[in-house]
Amino acid sequence: MKKRIPRIYIEDFLKINQVISLSKSCTHYVKKVLRMEEKDKIEIFNNTNYIFFSEIKEINSQTIKIIILKKQIKNLESPLSIHLGQVLSKNKKMNFSIQKSVELGVNRITPLFSEYCNFQKNLRCFSKKNIRWKNIVISACQQCHRNNIPEIKQPEHIFTWCKKKYKNEIKIVFDPNATLTINELPKEINFVRFLIGCEGGFSLLEMEKIIQYGFIPIKLGPRVLRTETAVIAAITALQIKFGDFS
Known part of the structure; x- marks a missing residue:
């Protein structure tokens, strides 16, 4: 069974190989709610028709850093x-x-x-x-x-x-x-x-x-x-x- 990849929203312009420090709220969600670890995969969306496949690069007491690995267009919007x-x-x-x-x-x-x-x-x-x-x-x-x-x-x-x-x-x-x-x-x-x-x-x-x-x-x-x-x-x-x- 394919493992479900968690999704989080980041209100930023994103590009491949970019390293991002998650906000306090996202850090709490990923760390405490999802209980994710380094190397785990995360799907990012940012109010565009793209999704960004990412990986947790570093977890410390204050924040989590992720790296953007690739992006894929995925338009799920209705024509109406x-x-x-x-x-x-x-x-x-x-x-x-x-x-x-x-x-x-x-x-x-x-x-x-x-x-x-x-x-x-x-x-x-x-x-x-x-x-x-x-x-x-x-x-x-x-x-x-x-x-x-x-x-x-x-x-x-x-x-x-x-x-x-x-x-x-x-x-x-x-x-x-x-x-x-x-x-x-x-x-x-x-x-x-x-x-x-x-x-x-x-x-x-x-x-x-x-x-x-x-x-x-x-x-x-x-x-x-x-x-x-x-x-x-x-x-x-x-x-x-x-x-x-x-």
Whole structure:
């Protein structure tokens, strides 16, 4: 049975034969969690379509040094670019939504304030949350073998996000009261921006304005889904229809 090679993320430009001293957090992970030793192999990814095969060169009390042996192109990105607008929900649910959406192939995530989300619009309060979310994104990429790191945007108001326009995009809001389904959308879509509400959903006024900003109401089925379930169902459906799920 082939031995699984651990993966770690390094936010640097990498080249063959380069010797790198791992950060404190990576050193702890490799040394204490993975319990690796000198000569053990590690796979590095750095937000490119390459993976870098490396070997532990030296382990001491303070750090670990690795050497880059070779690189290989490995593009696991979907042909469908997905930008998720996720209305803020409780910590565990928000963390879960971010983790699973990254594993399923989302490219960007923007946390949003809405009428029912019960979060104050104070961006300074979200600096620690943003760091936590970015760590969740990296961890998800590490687990699912994505090499490009999806972007977590700064939180903004739902209408500010909705009224933005991007070239060649299709905008979707998932609504259990809608009549259209994903199968009724155009056959070829390369860039989708879609909106998921919090536990309380959207108010009637919000839904009216969201549709005025060009979002197409789409239903996922007859049942009302929890926000974290809706994220998984929506991205899965989009990837089956337009992406790389077969």
